[in-house]
Amino acid sequence: MSSAVTAKRSSSAQPPLIAVDAMGGDHAPREIVAGAVRAVREHGLRLVLVGRTSELAPLVAAERAARELPIVHAEEALAMHEGALAAWRRARSSVAVGCKLVRQGTAAALVSAGSTGGVVSTATVRLRTLSGVLRPALALVLPTSPRPTILLDAGANADAKPEMLVQFAYLGAAYARVGHGVAEPRVGILTIGSEPGKGNRLARRAAELLSAHAAEEPRLDFRGNIEGHDLLAGLVDVVVTDGFTGNVALKSVEGAVSFAFEELRAALTSSPLARFGTLFQRRALRGLRARFDSESYGGAVLLGLNGTVVIAHGASRAQGVAQACLLAHNLVAGRITDQVRRSVAGVSRSPSWLHRLNPSEE
Template identity: 35%
Template structure:
């Protein structure tokens, strides 16, 4: 039986969407036990399921919580969910709380994989060819060393191979040009390390304008650049959809055309919808750690839970340990 801890209180929409997500998730996952942390009275609907355990937690970690604040929030739903993983009671953790607070909680209360200097945050972005691409780091670290980027590449490769089912994932390094001598010293050395790594299929540098093409399966970057790239892509997609809508609604002919293109437009919108992805992975820890979007509805949160479930079921953490053990 696989076991997950679920932080029910930290999201923007409260515990009700988590309760709905848990009910939906358990209907299709008969091999899972959940430990749901939050105010017991808000989780009453889950008590009838014998595979769901309610862990009463009366506090919430605030969005701007620092290290000392997180340490003091021992009775918060987030810290209790992470502590359950640290104590070996569960195999993975899901939360839609603040990214910074959740990452801090994981850093304080979870062990990192041996040999991993820094864990990172990985998100899967939609691409033109509809394959999707894993981008890491997207904001867990302000800066990274070449060796850390090398570790990210291996972990991203293992994720793409085992979770996304890509036989030989293509790995690229985000840089300011495609030539191997481009970028600062960190990126030039990272290029050399990745080029000599026989565990991955490294295809070289990739520029920001090519992130969403889908020419590769994993893109490695430092957390500062990765966060800017992620939010730029999200913003551009949002504005583009808005411009298309406004353009079509600006004339009668456009409105008639929109009626005929309705299904295609909805398909495009769904392709860039974070709800279908579920969440981002905090990789490099001994347990599966999934960060759901702060504004997740029940569908998005259930997908985040499924991502954690797949990580645990396929034992991806162990495979990451093995992949990093011979570096």
């Protein structure tokens, strides 16, 4: 999933410009600048750094990249602990300035490794949702095989309504088409129990709406319930859920995988004999580690706004930042925003139809 990814050529003469928030992330600005340089030189992307010029210019100069990496000044930065309120408090943050570049059409996308809450709220306020989209959703890619599974919402909306989950299905399907080349994405809903009618009120109602949509809309291939233990089974291309459940599930998966590998490491070094065995497994174990390395995924994508926003892991180093830039570039090249707009237009065209359904079963 990682090293094999290359930059898609866009049809225009020069690649689209991507704005990079150079101030967000645990290792900003140094690793962000290093990642941007790598993205420009190794993948041929066109980037602009956003942040404090006084801090960024020396880093860019040290990389001898002043001509390749222009800087747009932003006086403030969001701190990593700043959440949703940051959007209002910090009007001149690097994230806010980056969004402005996108809104103006100067940049085609924004990449940030800043606090998820702060980036989501700033981007939502500054870029606004696409016409007809109730809320943006954060989409994350799970390392399933043979092809990846997109989970959304991964945390943008802690409290969601059933209609939002239906839209997430369309947002996620657009991402699967553009990002993973899946012609007819299969969609599931994260819930408990495998039979229809299982789950909490939100999931039951959303599943009902999704089934009704799928019956009339050939583009929506709704496959029903997905349980927690099947998240990594690759049964579907898109899993929809509310941001609270999605975030808990993703972090549970992340924690469990590290836990399992840590226990494994402990077991394989528990005796001199077992440790001796690992001498023959270096290449195999290195390959495994690389597959699960968060640096290779690029980051989460905020879907449903007037513009593309990629949120890299807060702990990203140069490699992770470069992958996030590449992801943003490829989504722009695939016209993700247009795809989402077209995808959701089909949903909001039938509001009267939605209202015919039983509005509540509480």
